[in-house]
Amino acid sequence: MRLVIGVTELLPQWHILLSQIGVSFEEITDVRTLEIEQYSTIIVSSKSDQVSKVRLLKYIKEGGALLCEAHVAEWLFKTNTYKNYVKFVDADINTQFPRIVPGFIQKSLILPLHATDLTSDLGRKLIQTVQIGKGYAVVLPGGLSSTVLSCQVTRRNFPSSGPLLPSERVSRQSKNTVRSMVQSVLEYLHSKRNVPFAYLWPFPDGQETIFNFRIDTDFSTPDKLNTLYDLCCQHDIPATWFVETGSSESFIEQFSNMDNQEIGLHGHQHRIWRQYQRNERDVKKGIDVLLKATISPKGYASPFGKWNISLAKAIEHHGFVYSSEFALDFDDLPYYPYLEDRFSSVLQIPVHPITTARLRNAHHSTKEMKQYYENFLQQCLRFQFPFFIYDHPTGVNLEVIKFIFNLVQEHNLQPTSLLNYAEWWKQKSTHKMEIFYQDNSLIQKINNVDPTMRLCIRVDNNRWSLVPLKEKIDLDSIQWKTSETGFDYPVSMAELSRIHYKMIVNDILQYYWSLSK
Numbered sequence: 001m002r003l004v005i006g007v008t009e010l011l012p013q014w015h016i017l018l019s020q021i022g023v024s025f026e027e028i029t030d031v032r033t034l035e036i037e038q039y040s041t042i043i044v045s046s047k048s049d050q051v052s053k054v055r056l057l058k059y060i061k062e063g064g065a066l067l068c069e070a071h072v073a074e075w076l077f078k079t080n081t082y083k084n085y086v087k088f089v090d091a092d093i094n095t096q097f098p099r100i101v102p103g104f105i106q107k108s109l110i111l112p113l114h115a116t117d118l119t120s121d122l123g124r125k126l127i128q129t130v131q132i133g134k135g136y137a138v139v140l141p142g143g144l145s146s147t148v149l150s151c152q153v154t155r156r157n158f159p160s161s162g163p164l165l166p167s168e169r170v171s172r173q174s175k176n177t178v179r180s181m182v183q184s185v186l187e188y189l190h191s192k193r194n195v196p197f198a199y200l201w202p203f204p205d206g207q208e209t210i211f212n213f214r215i216d217t218d219f220s221t222p223d224k225l226n227t228l229y230d231l232c233c234q235h236d237i238p239a240t241w242f243v244e245t246g247s248s249e250s251f252i253e254q255f256s257n258m259d260n261q262e263i264g265l266h267g268h269q270h271r272i273w274r275q276y277q278r279n280e281r282d283v284k285k286g287i288d289v290l291l292k293a294t295i296s297p298k299g300y301a302s303p304f305g306k307w308n309i310s311l312a313k314a315i316e317h318h319g320f321v322y323s324s325e326f327a328l329d330f331d332d333l334p335y336y337p338y339l340e341d342r343f344s345s346v347l348q349i350p351v352h353p354i355t356t357a358r359l360r361n362a363h364h365s366t367k368e369m370k371q372y373y374e375n376f377l378q379q380c381l382r383f384q385f386p387f388f389i390y391d392h393p394t395g396v397n398l399e400v401i402k403f404i405f406n407l408v409q410e411h412n413l414q415p416t417s418l419l420n421y422a423e424w425w426k427q428k429s430t431h432k433m434e435i436f437y438q439d440n441s442l443i444q445k446i447n448n449v450d451p452t453m454r455l456c457i458r459v460d461n462n463r464w465s466l467v468p469l470k471e472k473i474d475l476d477s478i479q480w481k482t483s484e485t486g487f488d489y490p491v492s493m494a495e496l497s498r499i500h501y502k503m504i505v506n507d508i509l510q511y512y513w514s515l516s517k
């Protein structure tokens, strides 16, 4: 059998999700000729004609595996549904999908009436599993997948055992929750069909996660920059510096004198606009300042982590390799954002949005800050997304940053610049994978494969292994690990969703800063 996911209509949201997961996928050219061995799982992304429906039902009755959203299930299986506003997906230990990151959805979804798995804020179930003939289907809430295209922003609390919850303005929807739901469901469907679920591992050399320290220079002084730079050098950290060029023009050479550090752009005026021309002019001005110090930036991170399509087009116009904005996404794997009618060529690299200054704002002691990042690293390791931390030279707690650097060393994580990771991810994305499963082995053609790439193989919904890419992988001869389940969050989703007076104060302050700078 081919271990490829077939998608009936390759909508942009499915393209993003499947590319992030790293699984092999393609659009099904003609559903009417669909064969049982052609795809290990299919995603029926939209309703279609009666002939296609008959063929899809035949595929599943003969033993296929199928994923769809509830509005499609209504058409395909005549399942009953109802509309419901889903604030968040709760942490759930009694689930067949134990690797889902809890998070915010905050939109009205179409829920399967007979869903039995995964719980929302109101205690409603979100996922329906169905057996039809010899095959299996999983029904996700209708409207869930398209949340990854959302550009909405809101202030969010982040889990901490400190006195107050730290908050930041970030993407309104937790897009990593949607991705982890899709990934878990695909793994489940493959196990139901007794075939391995194989995808390219998101980190080089099979590392458990990857570390980057990102610094936005925001109106910093040469001294403060130096202090942080010295700390990076002492710990061999190739940090990524996003320079706000407006205030640093007079000492811009300081950045070209830095060793083993990546220098990117954080805008010239430390603001973004709705209009393309204004964004484009600001990006151009910033590039020109950096060029004076012979720095040609490949990465961009916008002020306040804001993102809009006109900014995305401006940075694309100037040939940036990647950008990083937590208003678009955070704590997630990279992807190419969708710009209304096409994908951007600029890779988005999500980072964690909480700085030590945000933690201080939430009355955290140094000890509580350390605990916060230690807990966040555990989340990254558990749910396999990058340990990408960001801060500023002004207002940073250096003792905490030093602690993070030591933590990285203790866990044997390889620190990397964001540009290195972006280039590695881009290279990985070009790898076309077609794996066949036969006689308990994975068979594939291998040509000039990047030796740092690994294949993650998951079987039986609870065992997994990382292996180098080879022409033949005998599943009987590899070492398996048991998947961990559950995660001990310091606070519940219900607590995270509560609005605290500090959130409102911080929103007003940030609005004021964005106007005054």
Ligand SMILES: [Zn+2]
Pocket: 216, 217, 218, 244, 266, 270, 302, 303, 304
């Ligand atoms: Zn900034």
